[in-house]
Amino acid sequence: MVTKLFSSSIEGLDSRGVEVEVDLSNGLTAFNLVGLPDSAVKESKERVRTAIQSSGFIFPLRRITVNLAPADIRKEGSSYDLPIALGILIENGMLEPPRKKYLIAGELSLNGELRKLSGGISLALLAREMKADGIIIPEKNANECAVIDGVTVYSFESLFEVIQFLKGDIEKSEVKVSYEKYLEKLNKYTTDFSDVKGQYLVKRAIEIAISGGHNVLMIGPPGAGKSMLAKRILTIMPDMTLDEAIKVTRIHSVSGLVNNEIVSERPFRNPHSSISKIGLLGGGTYPRPGEISLAHRGVLFLDEFPGFNKDAIEGLREPLENGAITISRSKQSITFPANFILVAAMNPCPCGYYNDPTHECRCSISEIQRYRKKISGPIMDRIDIHIDVQPVPVEDLQKKKAGENSKEIKERIENVRKIQRLRYKEEQFSENGDIADRELERYCKVSVQSEQLLADAMRLYKLSARSYKKILKIARTIADMDSSENIKENHLSEALNYRILDREI
Amino acid sequence: MKDKRKIGKKYEEIASQYLMQHNWKILEKNYTFHHKEVDLIIQKEDEICLVEVKYRRSDSFGEPKEFVNENKKRNIKMIAKYYISSKKLFDKNITFGIISITNGKINFERGFFQW
Incomplete structure (x- = not known):
């Protein structure tokens, strides 16, 4: 008899159903794993063997064949440990086959504990699509998966606990989480827009950008407050809707950045200018999302914009226009969403003081031209708002009265977003910028x-x-x-x- | 060298006594093929086990089973293949075992290594 359990593999951002078939037979004792596994999957043999033994069960001395079907898609990651271990125990007669259709995933540690897996939320979405009776996942992925409606989530600490659950020895209630709970935790920042003195015009421009989802380029001398302002954008970002949060969490989860909760705060990605093209745009032999996709529905802040790799900057053209990036490789072609607000900051020239009222610029015309040429016309054209940041006058700096705080600005932005959502409710887009x-x-x-x-x-x-x-x-x-x-x-x-x-x- | 052979013989005898007490049937002793040898081949129900007997006077330098090297394992695997095909044992469950004897203790472990 062959035991069949259900699990999933990640392809881009989506999960695909994978059947884990386990068979025990006579013959030379061996543990064979087939179905296009990558090395992390192959190594699961050793983890499964030790985990079964340390959970107090006997690892069968038989010829074990594990098949991951469909055999033509590549399986990566360590999340097949749990279904393989359960399959072996069922085949060996230590456990009854589950009566319900569960999607099972989880990495085992040698002592039988379950470790976090990546792409948990995609698994939950697949379970809903497949109309599975529930998902069996590690405790550390529970909150992330539980926000998906219509999926019964059972989460466990260890292999032993899963076995007890399947035997019916312990009852496990399904995990339930409400999204509102996450939003309450938000809005606690240590920085505030009122920290920035003066710069009223720039603040206004940023408010417009965030309100309508426009891209901004700030040009100004060093020390004028470009980076300071950009870092405070996070505090005025409107809250994400559940739908947006799920989409963002999927991207972050596939990249392994989710820590047992849904991403409820709009992403603010701030990569250093040394980032490679693939790091920024996504890619690799088996494509993974880059910074622009991680900034989906949030802000991508590129400080010292001309310092970035020229190819990386030019690669921004397509995502800036379409809100998504398609990565084609010989083996597959995957589209990652990348609808972000680009906030870029740069100096007007290499010395930084061109057009500055207080300093003299020491650059030659050709130096300035060379510097500016790093940002090509087409990229400039795609950035909606260009704003000149001037140094803060000393009177503004010494002003005791703080400017508007983030909360007020955020409220206004939420309002403007609401107007837009109402107006575009029948459209594909929801922001003026799109x-x-x-x-x-x-x-x-x-x-x-x-x-x-x-x-x-x-x-x-x-x-x-x-x-x-x-x-x-x-x-x-x-x-x-x-x-x-x-x-x-x-x-x-x-x-x-x-x-x-x-x-x- | 002669002495060592004698010691081995003695403990292989002890091992087979031990296994018989535990209801294993001894199929072969010192089964050789192409100058490769396996100490014992035993059977219980559906399972046929190729056993290596390893004696060490003390385990201060590691357990006896740690002194079975890859070369030896490879030899045992090769004999297993030959033995299966010559005796037509295709429906049997073939395992590899080790009997470690040290400080007067006998320990039998099946599934010592796998294919």
Whole structure:
């Protein structure tokens, strides 16, 4: 008799069902594992043997054959330990086959304890899709999986506990977690927007960017507060909906970054400029998500933007446009979501003081040109808001009165997001920054005078067609912040202001 | 060298006595094939076990079973293959065992190594 149990393998972000078949037969004692396992899966033999013995069971001296089906997809990771161990025990007559259809996954340690697995939430989603009766997973993945509705989650500390559960010796209640509980834990930051003195224009630009999901480039001398502001963006990010949180958690879980809970805080990714192209965009022989995907629904902050690898920066073109990146390799092609707000910071020139009112710039024209050339036109064009950060005047620094705190700003942003969600409830997108080209005219109507203003600006500053669209989208956000139904002339002129660097560079 | 052979013989005898007491049937003693040897081949029900007998005067330098090297294991595997095919034992469960004798204690372990 062959014992069949169900588990899953990760492919990109999705889980695929895998059947774990175990057979014991006479012949030379051996432990064979087939079905395209990678080395971590092959090593599970040793873990399973020791874990069974240290849980107080006898490891059968028989010819053991384990098949992971379908045999043509590659199995990686250590999550097959648990189903293999259970399969062997069932085959050996120490355990009855489970009467219900469970999805089983977990890595075993040598003493029989269950360790965390990666991609837990994808497993739970698969269980819902397959209409499984429940999932059996390690304790450390319980909270992550339990937020998925319609899946019965049973979590365990050890192999022994799972065996007792399947025997019916112990009752286990299903794990239940509410998403609201996570949101309560949030909003505790040690930094605040009011820490930054002055810089009202930049703060305004950032607020617009976060409200409408636009990308920002901050250009300014060292010490002006670019990084300081960027690091505080996290404190004004609107809360994620459950749906968004599940999608983000899936990406983080596959990368092994989830620590027994759903990601309820919007991601803020801050990779160093030494990051490789694959690290930023994702990839590898068996594609894994990169920083841009980990920043999905959150902020990707690239400090010292020109310092990044040129290929890496150019690779941002597609995800900035489509909100996703498709990684094609000879073996497979996978699309990872990458809908993030890009916040980039750079100096205007190598010495950092070009255009600074207090310092003299020491760079030659050719040096400045070389420096700026590192950020190509197409990338510049894709960044909606360009803002010039000027040094903080000493009067502002010494001002005792703190500026607006993050909570107030966040409330406003939540409001603007709500307006957008309501307006775009029947669309694929939910933010002004993502308005589809076809829908642009419908949602960003402007008056005749405004059109004239836009036309003049286009001619004067020689703006591109993409710039034109971006300006309309920014204007839409500014109008929303003003609670205005229509885009007015003043909204448009403010939006134009944020494309001014198009002209300068 | 002659002396060592004698000691081995003595403990192989002790081992087979021990196994018979535990209801194992001795099929072969010092079964050789191509100058490769396995000390005992025993049977109980469906299981046929190829046994290596290892004596050590003391376990201060490690247990006796630690002194069975890869080469020896390889030899036993090869004999197993030959033995199965010559005696047509394809439906039997073949295991590899070791009897360690040290400080007057006899310890029999099946599943000492696997294919």
